[in-house]
Amino acid sequence: MDIVLITTVIAALFVVIGVAEPLAARLRLPYSVILAVLGTLIGVGAIFFLRTELTDALNPVAEAILGLPIRSNVFLYVFLPTLLFQATFGMNLRRMLDDWVPILVLSVVAVVVATVTVGYALSWTSALPLAACLLIGAIVSTTDPSAVVSIFRSVSAPRRLARIIEGESLLNDAAAIALFGLFMGFVMLGVPDPKLSDALAQFPVLVAGGVLTGWVTARIAVWMMAAFGRYELAQISISVALPYLAYIGAEQSVGASGVIAVVTAGITLNLTAPGRLPPQAWANMREVWGLLAHWAGALIFILAALLIPRLLEEVRLSDFALVGVVILAATAARAVILFGLLPLLSRLRVSPVVERPYRAAILWGGLRGAVTLALALAVTESFRVPDGIQRVVGILATGYTLFTLLVQGTTLRLVISKLGLDRLSAIDEALSRQVVAVALQTVREDVARTTGNYDLGHEIVRAEAKRFGERLDAAVKTAEESADILDRDRITLGLIALAGHERDTIIVRVRERTISARMADQVLSDADRLIEGARSGGRSGYQRAARRSVAYGTAFRTALLLHNRLGVSVPLARLTADRFELLLTQRLSLRDLDGFIDGRIRRIHGRRVADLLRELLARRVELVETALEGLRLQYPGYAEKLERRFIRRTALRLEEREYTAMREDGLIGAEVHTALMQEVAERRARAEERPRLDIALQRRELVAQFPLFAGLDEAAIRRLSRALRTRYANVGDVLMRKDSPARSVFFIASGAVELEAAGQTWRLGRGEMFGELSVLKRMARRAEARAITPSALLVLDEARFRRLLRRSARLRQAVQESAAKRGISIDMPPAA
Known part of the structure; x- marks a missing residue:
């Protein structure tokens, strides 16, 4: 051609x-x-x-x-990786984790149930073999990401609903394509009645292979991008190659799921690249991928639609009945999952609650599109599939796709409207009226100043002022009619506005590079949780989200366990450094919110609400400061390094701004400006590198600052730091059990510990020790010790403790005072 x-x-x-x-x-x-x-x-x-x-x-x-070369491989190997990768690349993964249970249920369980339901329904109503029926079920069970995501982004759907739909449409392709490959093999081999258990047994291998391939490929790509730090086009080029290499590597080399590999690669890049790439390069990369995905999604739809007349050429009247069977079976299977399984999981507290209107929208939003047509085309292209099966597969898949697009797709906006998911709540409606009144009042004042500055004609000004005044009066009257908002609701709305402003402030500071790209997603996710917590739970929901933002998560507790039990400290060091930077970033953002409360919220909601919000904000600041102080006590010196890094980055931002202003004012030329900006970029690249947290080095600093070891020389401190083990404990962790053998002594570097014995309770803090009396008396523990705050402890075994006791008069005195306080007499070893 x-x-x-x-x-x-x-x-x-x-x-x-x-x-x-x-x-x-x-x-x-x-x-x-x-x-x-x-x-x-x-x-x-x-x-x-x-x-x-x-x-x-x-x-x-x-x-x-x-005659265009439209083949199934073009869809699966050219367009699908782009769409999947960009969808994963652009989503907020941390927020999606909040709904990971319903997403996995819809993307895996629902696909299997739909495949089986459609397969057996067709087997009972047609003469097709069961393998072919299950093949059709696998083809029509996948919701198309380009169809679903574009529709839910174009309508005014709630964010959580859009997240669930996007997550499902992204991940269910992997399950459906994996099942398609299995049943396609049965059909080509002529196996009429395959065992579903044999098919499902291969599924974990496909998933595991895809995850490993995608992760390895993405890690190599991120390493290469980081090595090319000053070459943005090279970084973008590598990102374009990444999904295709992951997909082809998984499908052709490993024999695993290419879809899973692409999704894993996108998730890995999304989580690791922001901390390794310059912020502007990361932002430009996302823009490039947005354009590529737009073109790929549009082309895949048009090219797939070009096939529809060809696939329907041999349609018969009886085929319409089978299309109806597919529609009913697929809808019923999806309804069982949404209205049967998900509510059951919510009652069992396995899954967060998905509201009924959300489930209804998800049911009607399960559109099929180019992926379904591409899989059907793959069947019609295979010479090993009988002609009769090829015809029926092509017609049923095409007919069902047309139904979802032309019936469900065109009415989805109406369904969302009927469910009330696109309307503001009564509280938001009342707030919007008050916001309009306040905004128009501000606008009138600004317009009056502007017209005065430009010395406009008095008649024109008077006429326009009259028109604007009429609108302002109407807005004020409407606001007064809705002024009966309860104080509780005003507080909720104020908290939502406060969290929204915090989110906007974070975005501005990320663009200014005051906040690192590594922390951007985390702090934005925390702000989103604050918004949703305030919206769903008011003041208590906001406070829960605030406490969660500074709490130790599952990953941190796992890292603690690895360090305390196995001595593996790398994950703990990385997560602790992340926590340091996160808390410093939160403190920076919170300091900008007082002005917003006074300048904006107070004008809309009044002094009483503003004072209460300021009090809640003060509690958040206290939470962050307390958490930071605890880390400073555990890791002396490291917080100072991070704060110095922040000051350097702020200075570079201000320096960059000054050079740009001088260029715009004509004080320097383009050549000088370019040279200066290149120099700033080199220094910024060095400043972006976060100082490494060395836990062993930090332990030595702790030992040097410990009051009980103040009399030791430098050599003794070095030997002692090597002998001591660092143990970190969360609130409630048991450090020492009653009646356990006494083999070590604990020194509290930071935090607080509660001891309980014989009905008595003691509380110990930083600089104190416990466990030494049982060691010296060579008897089982008589007390149980439990951490009552996040704590860092230094642990010394019995033999080294006795040797240290002989050399340190300060330590012998402390042990004697501790024993006397509890009324216990001990025999001290002689001094060395």
Whole structure:
């Protein structure tokens, strides 16, 4: 085929892509539906002009359209990796983890249930073998990411609903394509009645292989990007290659799921790259991928739609009944999961509650699209699949896809509206009226100043002021009618606004590079949790989210366990450094919120609400400061290094701003500005490197600052730091059990410990020790010790403790005082 003609057709398709978006906005229909309709019309038109005798002028164009090399591998190996990678690349993974149970249920369990339900329903109502029926079930069980995500982003759906839909549509392709490959093999081998257990047994291998391939490929890619730190185009080029190498490597080399590999690669890049790449390079990379995914999603829909007339050429009347069976079975299977399994998991406290309107929207939002058509096309292309099965698979998959797009897709906006998911709550409506009144009052004051500065005509000013005053009076009257908002609701709305402003402040500081890209996603996720916590639980929900933002998570507790039990300190050092930086970032953001409360919230909600919000903000600041102080006590000197790094980065930002201002004022030329900015960029790259947290070195600093070891010389401190083990304890951890053998002594470097024995309780703090009396008396422990705050302890075994006791008069005195306080007499070893 003539390359000029193919290029012309592809260029024309891009014109169609450009026209489709404003057309979809004008018709208030989903973009993907418009693309599917236009593609189908183009395919029908090409067939019509090729077969009609009215004219032959358009035959070359029609032949070029129908002769495009549209194969299933083009969809699966060219377009699908791009769509999956960009969807994973752009999502907020930390927020999605809050709903990981419903997402996994919908993306794995629902796919298996839909495959089985559709398969057996077709087996009972048609003459097809069970293997072919299950193959059709696997094909139609996947929701298309480009169809679903684009629709839910175009309508005013709640964020949580969009997250669940995006997560499901992203991950269920892996399950569906894996099942498709298994049942496709049964059909090609002529196995009429496969065992479902044999198929599912291979599923974990596909998943594990895909996860490993995607993770390794992404880690290598991130390492290469970090090595090319000053070459942004090189970094973007490597990111473009990443999903394809992961997909092909998993499918062709490992024999695993390419979809899982791409998703894993995207997640790995999303979590690790922001801390390794310059912020601007990361932002530009996301913009490039947004454009690539837009083109890929549009082309995959148009090209897949071009196939629809061809796939439906041999449709029969009886096929419509089978399409109806597929629609009913697939919908019923999805409804069972949404309205049966998910509520059950919520009652068992396994899954967070997914509200009924959300579940109804998810049921109707399970659209099929290009992925379903691509899998059906793969069946029709295989010469090893019988012709009768090829025809039925193509017709049923195409018919079901058209139903979801033309019926569900065109009515999804209406369904969301009927469910009330696109409307403001009564509280938000009342707030919006008050916000409009306050905003218009501010605008009137600014307009008055502006007209005075420009010395405009008095008649014009008077006429426009009258019109604006009428609008302001109407807004004030409406606000007064809704002024009966309860104080509780005003506090909730104020907290939502406060958390929203905090989020905006974080985004500004990330762009200014005051907050590192490594911490950006984490602090933004915390701000999102504050917003949702305030929206769902008011003041208590906001406070829970605030406490969670400074609490030790599961990953940190796991790292503590690895360090305390196995001596593996690398994960603990990394997570502790992250916690340091996170707390410093939170403290920086919180200091900017007082002005927002006084300047904005007070004008809308009044002094009483503003004072209460300031009190809640003060509690958050105290939480952060307490957590930071605890880390400073555990790791003396490290917080100072991080704060110095922050000051250096702030100074570089200000220096950069000054050079830009001088360039705009004409004080320096373009050449000088470029040289100065390059120098700043080199220093910024060095300042971005976070100081390494060395736990062993920190232990030596702790020993040197410990009051009981003040009399030791430097050599003795070095020997002691090697002998001591560092143990970290969370609130409630048992450090020493009653009646356990006495083999070590504990020194409290930071935190607090409670001892309980014989009905008495003692509390010990920093600089004190416990466990020494049982060691000296050579008897079992008589007390139980439990951490009552996050604590760091230094642990010394019995033999080294006795040797240290002989050399340190200060330590012997402390032991004697501790024994006398508890009324216990001991025999001290002689001094060395």
